[in-house]
Amino acid sequence: MNVLVINAGSSSLKYQLMDPDTGIVLAKGLCERIGIDGKFTYKPQVEGKETLKAVDVAMPTHSEAIQAVLNALVDPENGVIASMKEIDAVGHRVVHGGEAFNKSVRITGEVMNAIEDCIPLAPLHNPANITGIRACEKVMPGVPMVAVFDTAFHQTMPAKAFTYALPYEYYKNDKVRRYGFHGTSHKYVTSRAAAMLGKPAAELKIITCHLGNGSSVTAVDGGKSVDTSMGFTPLAGLPMGTRSGDLDAGILQYLMNKYQLNIDEMLNILNKKSGVQGVSGVSSDFRDLEDAAEKGNEQAALAVDMFNYGVKKLIGAYAAAMGRVDAIVFTAGVGENSVGQRLDIASGLEFMGVKMDAAANNCRGKEAFISAADSKVKVLLIPTDEELVIARDTAALCK
Numbered sequence: 001m002n003v004l005v006i007n008a009g010s011s012s013l014k015y016q017l018m019d020p021d022t023g024i025v026l027a028k029g030l031c032e033r034i035g036i037d038g039k040f041t042y043k044p045q046v047e048g049k050e051t052l053k054a055v056d057v058a059m060p061t062h063s064e065a066i067q068a069v070l071n072a073l074v075d076p077e078n079g080v081i082a083s084m085k086e087i088d089a090v091g092h093r094v095v096h097g098g099e100a101f102n103k104s105v106r107i108t109g110e111v112m113n114a115i116e117d118c119i120p121l122a123p124l125h126n127p128a129n130i131t132g133i134r135a136c137e138k139v140m141p142g143v144p145m146v147a148v149f150d151t152a153f154h155q156t157m158p159a160k161a162f163t164y165a166l167p168y169e170y171y172k173n174d175k176v177r178r179y180g181f182h183g184t185s186h187k188y189v190t191s192r193a194a195a196m197l198g199k200p201a202a203e204l205k206i207i208t209c210h211l212g213n214g215s216s217v218t219a220v221d222g223g224k225s226v227d228t229s230m231g232f233t234p235l236a237g238l239p240m241g242t243r244s245g246d247l248d249a250g251i252l253q254y255l256m257n258k259y260q261l262n263i264d265e266m267l268n269i270l271n272k273k274s275g276v277q278g279v280s281g282v283s284s285d286f287r288d289l290e291d292a293a294e295k296g297n298e299q300a301a302l303a304v305d306m307f308n309y310g311v312k313k314l315i316g317a318y319a320a321a322m323g324r325v326d327a328i329v330f331t332a333g334v335g336e337n338s339v340g341q342r343l344d345i346a347s348g349l350e351f352m353g354v355k356m357d358a359a360a361n362n363c364r365g366k367e368a369f370i371s372a373a374d375s376k377v378k379v380l381l382i383p384t385d386e387e388l389v390i391a392r393d394t395a396a397l398c399k
C-alpha cells in the first residue's frame with residue numbers, strides 16, 4: 001500500500017509518498033510559492049532517479065501543485081510509481097480539529113464542514129489545509145482521504161489542564177480553552193519511547209519535548225496527553241524561534257497604548273518578531289545563536305538560556321503534575337541536534353533522578369538513550385516522524 005502524505009500551507013505544500021507498513025519513503029518534496037511563481041522540489045528516494053530542486057512550475061493554485069506532484073511521481077524516467085492507481089490513499093495534516101476530533105478520520109462532506117467550523121480557531125492554518133484537501137479531491141477524485149489533526153492527541157487533557165481562568169462562558173460559548181499542538185509528534189515519540197523502554201505506554205509517565213522552530217512540551221501519562229505547553233493557539237508556552245510564548249497579558253495594554261499599536265500589529269510582534277529572534281536580535285535559528293553566543297554575543301546567549309530554562313521549568317511542572325517520571329524525550333530540530341542544549345536542560349535535574357551521560361548525549365538525529373545507565377529517569381533522543389503517523393493512521397482507516 002502507498003499513502004501520499006500532504007501538509008498544505010497557504011503558499012506551500014510538503015508531500016511524501018510512503019509505504020505505511022514498512023515506513024519506506026518512495027519520494028518526498030515541496031511545492032513553494034504557490035500563487036506566486038511556483039517552485040517545485042522532488043526528491044525520489046529510489047536509486048538512479050534524479051532530484052529536482054526548486055524548478056519553475058506554474059502553480060497558480062494548490063491544484064496545479066498537486067498535479068505537479070503526481071506528474072513527478074509517475075514520470076516515466078524519474079517517477080517512483082507506474083500510475084496514479086498505485087496511490088491507495090491520501091493523508092492530510094490538519095492543524096486544528098477543535099473539540100470535534102480526538103482522532104484521525106476519513107474525510108467526508110460532514111468532516112469537511114467540521115474542519116471548516118474550526119477555521120476561527122486556526123485562521124492561518126485550517127484554510128490552507130482545506131485548500132490542500134479540495135485540490136486533492138479535484139485532481140485525484142475517488143481516492144480515499146484522511147485528516148490527521150495536530151490537536152487530536154491532546155483531547156485527553158483533563159478540564160483542570162485545559163480550562164483558562166476566564167469567565168466560564170468563554171469556554172462554553174466560544175470554545176476558548178487549551179488545545180495544544182504538535183500532537184502527531186508527541187504521539188509518535190511516545191510510542192517509540194515505550195518501544196525503547198520495552199514497556200507498554202499505558203504503564204509509563206513520559207515528558208516529551210518537541211523543540212524546533214515551534215516548541216512544545218507535553219506530559220504523557222499512560223500514553224495519554226494530560227497537559228501541554230501550547231494553548232488556544234501555538235503562540236503559548238515556551239519562547240520559540242519568533243514567538244513570544246507565555247507572557248503577562250498586561251504587557252499588551254501597556255505597549256499598545258504607548259506605541260499606538262492595534263491588536264494585529266501587536267500579535268504580529270508576538271508571533272513574528274519575538275522569541276529567541278526578538279531577544280537576541282540575531283536569528284531565530286538556534287545554530288546561529290550558538291555561534292553568536294560563542295563569539296561573545298550576550299543577547300544570543302541570554303535567548304538560548306531563556307529557552308533552556310523554560311523547558312527545564314516545564315519538565316519540573318509536569319513531573320509534579322504526574323507524580324513520577326519514567327522518561328524525558330527530546331525531539332525535533334533542536335531536540336534531535338543540539339547536544340549542548342539537551343545537556344543544559346537536563347542538568348540540575350539530578351534531584352528528581354535525571355543523570356545524563358555526556359558521551360552518550362554526544363549524538364544527533366538517531367534514537368538513543370542519552371542518560372547514564374543508573375539514571376532513574378531515562379532520557380531519550382528520538383527523531384520525530386509525523387509523516388509516518390499520518391501515513392499509518394491513513395492506512396488504518398482506508399484498508
Ligand code: ADP
Pocket residue numbers: 211212213214241284285286287332333334337338339
Ligand atoms: P519546525 O519543523 O518547527 O520548522 P524543526 O523541528 O525543523 O522546526 O527545527 C528547526 C530548528 O532546529 C532550527 O531553527 C534550528 O534552530 C534547530 N536546529 C537544527 N539543527 C540544529 C543543530 N545542529 N543545533 C542546534 N539547533 C539546530
